[in-house]
Amino acid sequence: xxxxxxxxxxxxxxxxxxxxxxxxxxxxxxxxxxxxxxxxxxxxxxxxxxxxxxxxxxxxxxxxxxxxxxxxxxxxxxxxxxxxxxxxxxxxxxxxxxxxxxxxxxxxxxxxxxxxxxxxxxxxxxxxxxxxxxxxxxxxxxxxxxxxxxxxxxxxxxxxxxxxxxxxxxxxxxxxxxxxxxxxxxxxxxxxxxxxxxxxxxxxxxxxxxxxxxxxxxxxxxxxxxxxxxxxxxxxxxxxxxxxxxxxxxxxxxxxxxxxxxxxxxxxxxxxxxxxxxxxxxxxxxxxxxxxxxxxxxxxxxxxxxxxxxxxxxxxxxxxxxxxxxxxxxxxxxxxxxxxxxxxxxxxxxxxxxxxxxxxxxxxxxxxxxxxxxxxxxxxxxxxxxxxxxxxxxxxxxxxxxxxxxxxxxxxxxxxxxxxxxxxxxxxxxxxxxxxxxxxxxxxxxxxxxxxxxxxxxxxxxxxxxxxxxxxxxxxxxxxxxxxxx
Amino acid sequence: xxxxxxxxxxxxxxxxxxxxxxxxxxxxxxxxxxxxxxxxxxxxxxxxxxxxxxxxxxxxxxxxxxxxxxxxxxxxxxxxxxxxxxxxxxxxxxxxxxxxxxxxxxxxxxxxxxxxxxxxxxxxxxxxxxxxxxxxxxxxxxxxxxxxxxxxxxxxxxxxxxxxxxxxxxxxxxxxxxxxxxxxxxxxxxxxxxxxxxxxxxxxxxxxxxxxxxxxxxxxxxxxxxxxxxxxxxxxxxxxxxxxxxxxxxxxxxxxxxxxxxxxxxxxxxxxxxxxxxxxxxxxxxxxxxxxxxxxxxxxxxxxxxxxxxxxxxxxxxxxxxxxxxxxxxxxxxxxxxxxxxxxxxxxxxxxxxxxxxxxxxxxxxxxxxxxxxxxxxxxxxxxxxxxxxxxxxxxxxxxxxxxxxxxxxxxxxxxxxxxxxxxxxxxxxxxxxxxxxxxxxxxxxxxxxxxxxxxxxxxxxxxxxxxxxxxxxxxxxxxxxxxxx
Numbered sequence: 003x004x005x006x007x008x009x010x011x012x013x014x015x016x017x018x019x020x021x022x023x024x025x026x027x028x029x030x031x032x033x034x035x036x037x038x039x040x041x042x043x044x045x046x047x048x049x050x051x052x053x054x055x056x057x058x059x060x061x062x063x064x065x066x067x068x069x070x071x072x073x074x075x076x077x078x079x080x081x082x083x084x085x086x087x088x089x090x091x092x093x094x095x096x097x098x099x100x101x102x103x104x105x106x107x108x109x110x111x112x113x114x115x116x117x118x119x120x121x122x123x124x125x126x127x128x129x130x131x132x133x134x135x136x137x138x139x140x141x142x143x144x145x146x147x148x149x150x151x152x153x154x155x156x157x158x159x160x161x162x163x164x165x166x167x168x169x170x171x172x173x174x175x176x177x178x179x180x181x182x183x184x185x186x187x188x189x190x191x192x193x194x195x196x197x198x199x200x201x202x203x204x205x206x207x208x209x210x211x212x213x214x215x216x217x218x219x220x221x222x223x224x225x226x227x228x229x230x231x232x233x234x235x236x237x238x239x240x241x242x243x244x245x246x247x248x249x250x251x252x253x254x255x256x257x258x259x260x261x262x263x264x265x266x267x268x269x270x271x272x273x274x275x276x277x278x279x280x281x282x283x284x285x286x287x288x289x290x291x292x293x294x295x296x297x298x299x300x301x302x303x304x305x306x307x308x309x310x311x312x313x314x315x316x317x318x319x320x321x322x323x324x325x326x327x328x329x330x331x332x333x334x335x336x337x338x339x340x341x342x343x344x345x346x347x348x349x350x351x352x353x354x355x356x357x358x359x360x361x362x363x364x365x366x367x368x369x370x371x372x373x374x375x376x377x378x379x380x381x382x383x384x385x386x387x388x389x390x391x392x393x394x395x396x397x398x399x400x401x402x403x404x405x406x407x408x409x410x411x412x413x414x415x416x417x418x419x420x421x422x423x424x425x426x427x428x429x430x431x432x433x434x435x436x437x438x439x440x441x442x443x444x445x446x447x448x449x450x451x452x453x454x455x456x457x458x459x460x461x462x463x464x465x466x467x468x469x470x471x472x473x474x475x476x477x478x479x480x481x482x483x484x485x486x487x488x
Numbered sequence: 489x490x491x492x493x494x495x496x497x498x499x500x501x502x503x504x505x506x507x508x509x510x511x512x513x514x515x516x517x518x519x520x521x522x523x524x525x526x527x528x529x530x531x532x533x534x535x536x537x538x539x540x541x542x543x544x545x546x547x548x549x550x551x552x553x554x555x556x557x558x559x560x561x562x563x564x565x566x567x568x569x570x571x572x573x574x575x576x577x578x579x580x581x582x583x584x585x586x587x588x589x590x591x592x593x594x595x596x597x598x599x600x601x602x603x604x605x606x607x608x609x610x611x612x613x614x615x616x617x618x619x620x621x622x623x624x625x626x627x628x629x630x631x632x633x634x635x636x637x638x639x640x641x642x643x644x645x646x647x648x649x650x651x652x653x654x655x656x657x658x659x660x661x662x663x664x665x666x667x668x669x670x671x672x673x674x675x676x677x678x679x680x681x682x683x684x685x686x687x688x689x690x691x692x693x694x695x696x697x698x699x700x701x702x703x704x705x706x707x708x709x710x711x712x713x714x715x716x717x718x719x720x721x722x723x724x725x726x727x728x729x730x731x732x733x734x735x736x737x738x739x740x741x742x743x744x745x746x747x748x749x750x751x752x753x754x755x756x757x758x759x760x761x762x763x764x765x766x767x768x769x770x771x772x773x774x775x776x777x778x779x780x781x782x783x784x785x786x787x788x789x790x791x792x793x794x795x796x797x798x799x800x801x802x803x804x805x806x807x808x809x810x811x812x813x814x815x816x817x818x819x820x821x822x823x824x825x826x827x828x829x830x831x832x833x834x835x836x837x838x839x840x841x842x843x844x845x846x847x848x849x850x851x852x853x854x855x856x857x858x859x860x861x862x863x864x865x866x867x868x869x870x871x872x873x874x875x876x877x878x879x880x881x882x883x884x885x886x887x888x889x890x891x892x893x894x895x896x897x898x899x900x901x902x903x904x905x906x907x908x909x910x911x912x913x914x915x916x917x918x919x920x921x922x923x924x925x926x927x928x929x930x931x932x933x934x935x936x937x938x939x940x941x942x943x944x945x946x947x948x949x950x951x952x953x954x955x956x957x958x959x960x961x962x963x964x965x966x967x968x969x970x971x972x973x974x
Contacts, residue, residue, distance in 0.1 A: 055575055064570040067562035074562035076553035076804060084550040089541055091770040126612055126795045133794055137649070158793065163623070163649065284577040285799025307644065308619055309612045312798035313771025318562060418575075 029388070030397040039395070041422055049427045052397045054210060054365045055418035056244065056282035058343060059336040063281060066328055073321035075314060083317065090313040093306040095124045099316040102323035103290060107275060109329055110243040115255040123291040123302040124316075126309030128240050128276035129159045131289035134309070135272055136164035138301045139234050140201040145169045146236070147189045147203045149181045151368075151404030151411070153210045153238075160204070168204070169193050172407055175370075178359060179212055181205070183223050190231065202234035203227070208241040208251065211404050211413035212368050213344075213361030215245060218252045218262055225254070225263035228270045237273050243280030243333055246341035247362040258294070268294035277319065279365065280336070286315045340365070340417060343424065347416045350428035354435040358414075365417035369398070372410030374438055383409040394434045396427055515874070516883040525881070527908055535913045538883045540696060540851045541904035542730065542768035544829060545822040549767060552814055559807035561800060569803065576799040579792040581610045585802040588809035589776060593761060595815055596729040601741040609777040609788040610802075612795030614726050614762035615645045617775035620795070621758055622650035624787045625720050626687040631655045632722070633675045634690045635667045637697055637854075637890030637897070639724075642690065652687070655679050658893055661856075664845060665698055667691070669709050676717065688720035689713070694727040694737065697890050697899035698854050699830075699847030701731060704738045704748055711740070711749035714756045723759050729766030729819055732827035733848040744780070754780040763805065765851065766822070772801045826851070826903060829910065833902045836914035840921040844900075851903035855884070858896030860924055869895040880920045882913055 030052055039047035071077040075084045090096060097119075104117040125131040140146070142165030148156065149171040160166045171189040173179040186203070193200045203224060207216040228235040237254040245251040254273060258266050273292040278284035288311050291302045323329060348358050348367060358367040376382045380402050387400040390412075401411035416424055516538055525533035557563040561570045576582060583605075590603040611617040626632070628651030634642065635657040646652045657675040659665040672689070679686045689710060693702040714721040723740040731737040740759060744752050759778040764770035774797050777788045809815060834844050834853060844853040861868045866888050873886040876898075887897035902910055 055577075057571065057575065060571050060574060063574070064567050067570065068564050068567050071563065074560050076560035077557065077563055078554050081550050081554050084553065085543065085546050088546060088549070088769045088771050089543065091764075127793075129793050130795065162791070163794065278577075283574045285574050285802075287796050287798050305648070307613075307615050308649065309616065309795050310773050312773050312801040314801050314804070315798040316771075318800070 030391045030399070033391050033395075034397040037395075039423065039426070041420070041426070045426070046395070048391065048395045048397050049423060049430070050397050050418060051414050051416065051427060052399045053418045054279065054415050055284065056279055056336075056340075056365050057419070058282070058339040058417050059332065060282050062332050062335060063283070063322070066322060066325070067318070070321065070325075073318050075317060087313045087317045090316075091310075093124075093310060094303065095122075095306070095311070096313065096316045096320055098324070099124075099311075099320040102320045105326070106323040106329060107242075107290075107292065109326065110280065110333060111251065111253045111256065115253060115259050117255070117292060121292055121294070121299050123293070123299060124306050124309075124311050125289035125291055125302070126311070127284070127287045127289040128238070128274055128278060129155070129289065130287075130309035131274040131276065131291045132156065132159035132236075132238070133163050134291055134302045134305050135236055135274065135293075135298075136160045136166045137305060138298045139236070139272070140164060140166045141199075143167065143199070144201040145193050145198045147171050147186065147193065147200060147233075148405075149173050149179075149185070149205060151179070151211055151401055151406035152204075153206055154403050154405070156204065166201070167198060169198070169200075170405055170407075171203075175359075175408055175411075178214070179209075179368075181216070181220055181224075183227065186224075186227060190227075190233075200231070200233050202236050204236045204238065206238040206241070207254070208239075208245060208363035210241065210364060211366060211399070211401075212359055213364035213366055214359065215249060215251050215363050217249065218257060221252060221254055221257045222263040225257060225266040225271065229263075229265060229267040232267075232270070234270045234272060237271070239273055240276040240279050241364050242275065243336070244340060244365060245363040246337040246344060249362065251363065255292075270295070272298060280333075286319070287311060288315065288319065343416055343421075347414075347424060347428065350425075351431065354432045354439075356431070356435055359411075366413050366415040369412045369414050370410065371412055372408070374435070375410045378409055380409050386410075387412070390434070394430050396430055516877045516885070519877050519881075520883040523881075525909065525912070527906070527912070531912070532881070534877065534881045534883050535909060535916070536883050536904060537900050537902065537913060538885045539904045540765065540901050541770065542765055542822075542826075542851050543905070544768070544825040544903050545818065546768050548818050548821060549769070549808070552808060552811070553804070556807065556811075559804050561803055573799045573803045576802075577796075579610075579796060580789065581608075581792070581797070582799065582802045582806055584810070585610075585797075585806040588806045591812070592809040592815060593728075593776075593778065595812065596766065596819060597737065597739045597742065601739060601745050603741070603778060607778055607780070607785050609779070609785060610792050610795075610797050611775035611777055611788070612797070613770070613773040613775040614724070614760055614764060615641070615775065616773075616795035617760040617762065617777045618642065618645035618722075618724070619649050620777055620788045620791050621722055621760065621779075621784075622646045622652045623791060624784045625722070625758070626650060626652045627685075629653065629685075630687040631679055631684045632688040632690040633657050633672065633679065633686060633719075634891075635659050635665075635671070637665070637887055637892035638690075639692055639696045640889050640891070646690070653684060654690070655684065655686075656891055656893075657689075661845075661894055661897075664700070665695075667702070667706055667710075669713065672710075672713060676713075676719075686717070686719050688722050690722045690724065692724040692727070693740070694725075694731060694849035696727065696850060697852060697885070697887075698845055699850035699852055700845065701735060701737050701849050703735065704743060707738060707740055707743045708749040711743060711752040711757065715749075715751060715753040718753075718756070720756045720758060723757070725759055726762040726765050727850050728761065729822070730826060730851060731849040732823040732830060735848065737849065741778075756781070758784060766819075772805070773797060774801065774805065829902055829907075833900075833910065833914065836911075837917065840918045840925075842917070842921055845897075852899050852901040855898045855900050856896065857898055858894070860921070861896050864895055866895050872896075873898070876920070880916050882916055 034048040034050050037047045039049040071079040074080045075087045100119040100122045104119040104122050107117040108115055125134050145167040146160060148168050150173055156168060160168060169189060171185050173181055173185060190200055224235055239253055242251055254271060257263055258268055258271055271294045275290040277286060277288040293299050351358060357370045361367055374386055383400050383402055390396050390398055399413040520534040520536050523533045525535040557565040560566045561573045586605040586608045590605040590608050593603045594601055611620050631653040632646060634654050636659055642654060646654060655675060657671050659667055659671060676686055710721055725739055728737055740757060743749055744754055744757055757780045761776040763772060763774040779785050843856045847853055860872055869886050869888055876882050876884055885899040
């Protein structure tokens with residue numbers, strides 16, 4: 003592939019460009035992979051808190067599948083369907099799958115909106131859905147505006163194949179990272195000044211990594227702005243079914259269908275959905291593009307051939323999603339379990355004075371460790387992060403990898419483990435924070451006793467006492483009890 | 489998507505450009521869809537012979553799945569694996585799947601070569617495999633050389649996303665459509681003269697639509713040419729396990745591993761494989777890229793995220809493919825059934841003097857109807873084809889849609905139906921041919937009695953007797969018994 007664009011891409015990927023989940027996190031994932039925590043067999047290992055995976059309610063799905071052998075073509079009860087399903091290759095997808103998916107997409111949004119099965123387009127996971135949309139909506143070099151912090155793998159999903167540029171809309175903790183029209187206009191104008199053609203605004207609602215939902219007003223503002231400037235509004239709603247507290251979820255579908263954004267051009271609105279998060283089935287590779295634009299539906303449908311969902315999986319899910327009674331029970335129970343997990347985790351952090359952004363959705367909290375930074379820089383954030391990964395042995399994700407402009411925020415996933423593991427993780431964080439507070443207080447007392455010593459040690463001549471203040475690294479010696487925390 | 493390349497593509501697709509399976513065949517598929525044959529309920533319907541689908545041995549797989557409930561995560565026996573499999577999202581694929589696939593790829597090639605699991609890259613079907621390879625190997629506007637006739641949907645697989653151009657290497661019936669070095673050099677030089685950069689040679693071996701395998705000498709010639717000119721050799725071997733007669737199948741893997749192409753640059757050789765044809769599982773969307781080039785493996789692997797196979801399906805297939813005893817039995821029995829079907833079909837055609845290209849592989853025959861054309865043109869071929877679709881009610885595929893340069897060839901699929909349906913199809917063809925022969929003989933006798941009438945009727949003033957000679961359309965009146973053949 004000498005000289006091809008793929009070769010250039012590969013070098014960029016290898017250099018860690020454009021794929022946070024692989025690049026920025028690489029160190030943390032490596033640490034986890036080399037020494038994964040196990041409650042019984044490796045209590046000294048790294049706990050994986052960098053994976054937005056939902057394991058809390060898989061037992062319900064597992065039980066449903068055992069109770070419904072007819073839903074699998076690989077059982078005596080389901081085998082009569084084997085031939086039809088195995089041979090099925092229509093890129094429109096199984097009609098019963100699209101029907102059930104459309105119905106479920108309404109159910110997961112509280113029945114407040116309906117979805118048309120003929121607008122449901124199948125893709126290979128949310129990755130495939132974003133890639134397909136980017137291909138349909140933009141040319142290489144065109145840009146999407148994306149509010150920060152945002153899901154790092156959008157760089158892969160929207161850029162690797164389609165060559166879309168992602169330009170940040172800067173959001174801030176001062177208003178809980180709410181997207182404002184001012185920030186949007188500023189990003190849009192900035193792109194135009196650079197001569198970049200803006201083709202879309204890409205939002206995740208509920209937000210990954212914030213764990214919050216977007217309010218109706220913001221959504222209406224976005225729809226109005228998109229209409230006004232004739233840019234697309236791409237709404238990633240893959241956590242729609244993972245909202246566990248008030249305020250409830252408002253889908254863009256609801257906003258445009260209920261007239262919250264008068265005059266809004268529906269042709270510019272597109273939803274990406276998936277079963278990877280709400281159901282914890284990322285392996286099944288179910289991505290959905292739902293567009294209000296007929297041309298996009300037609301084009302995306304044709305492109306489906308590149309990323310169809312296995313018909314074995316379509317068949318199974320069609321039957322499960324069509325079981326409305328089970329789905330209602332699943333959604334309620336999943337929300338209940340997510341809420342319990344979230345509340346316990348956040349309360350556990352609060353015990354040592356660590357706050358999280360108030361959240362009501364998702365599989366993670368947006369943890370505020372700004373107070374623990376040596377200085378307010380991204381370098382200091384990464385320094386703290388390395389300590390958390392290698393010494394505290396928690397693979398969390400630094401805000402930097404989500405393109406967050408304020409250092410000191412971390413995404414911590416809590417739904418990919420059992421209760422006991424989560425308690426171990428909480429314990430490790432709390433001990434780490436307490437030790438940090440203790441060292442800091444001691445250092446401050448020490449500094450107070452020597453008010454005249456103002457000069458800092460030279461680089462390379464760092465003293466132990468300086469390290470104790472300047473870097474959290476120094477908080478933990480290799481023999482630190484934290485290393486063996488459990 | 490105003491103004492985007494996707495919009496342009498969509499117009500091209502809508503206009504029928506670049507996708508034979510959809511465009512050229514559209515008429516035939518529509519005829520089939522509107523009136524599908526059914527042995528019991530619609531004996532007057534159109535028989536689908538345009539679908540290269542293997543239904544002959546699915547009963548074996550179905551039985552295996554029922555006998556091995558542990559292979560499905562949706563059974564009581566397999567459910568303990570549900571959580572692990574449903575959550576699995578590593579783009580490398582399940583290790584056991586890659587292991588089993590590599591082993592099976594050797595088995596299907598008679599154990600003469602071995603495949604390295606670390607070079608097995610998963611894609612969404614053969615479509616995804618070709619798309620991934622095209623992305624890795626070429627830039628938009630670069631070309632692949634493809635021997636004719638070739639699989640029409642390569643236009644989709646290689647062009648729609650990656651923008652590769654396909655340039656024909658003209659092959660001819662005079663040597664049974666064998667690819668010669670002269671034809672290859674001529675196509676290569678022609679492309680260079682046009683200023684097009686040739687990046688690869690794309691072959692299907694066994695060939696779709698020819699139903700033949702490529703000999704060792706031709707493969708060695710291709711490998712040498714690729715090395716000499718530094719172009720890639722992409723070998724689509726998706727029918728590797730559907731070879732049912734001598735000469736046996738020779739994989740490019742065998743040629744390069746056994747030294748049949750001395751000095752060959754392995755970095756230029758790539759294989760596409762799939763389970764859609766050999767197993768009749770197109771719905772499962774299993775495509776494989778196997779490359780001897782480390783960079784291509786690395787890049788294709790990264791791109792896997794866009795077209796992963798459902799982990800439910802990976803798990804099932806990993807267990808089935810690893811059952812070497814079953815696989816051996818399946819391959820032998822499948823070949824036996826394919827041979828029986830092929831032999832019966834070809835013999836049935838021979839009864840009325842219709843020949844097929846001698847074939848030893850695939851799910852179809854390349855039927856020679858040149859003698860039935862009004863004239864040696866593609867228009868005449870399509871005219872005959874329309875008669876076959878609408879009056880004879882067989883949806884076969886005209887050579888034109890395979891970019892065949894010689895009018896009068898048709899691909900006829902015979903493995904997507906049961907024995908009885910195939911007999912009905914054979915019967916229809918034979919009656920059609922006999923009627924044609926009868927009318928032709930009569931017309932010739934009539935012409936012989938009027939030797940002096942040389943002028944042809946004017947356009948628009950066509951007489952019935954002229955039509956009887958000039959167009960097969962006239963052979964069948966709307967009340968023709970052929971319409972109700974069964």
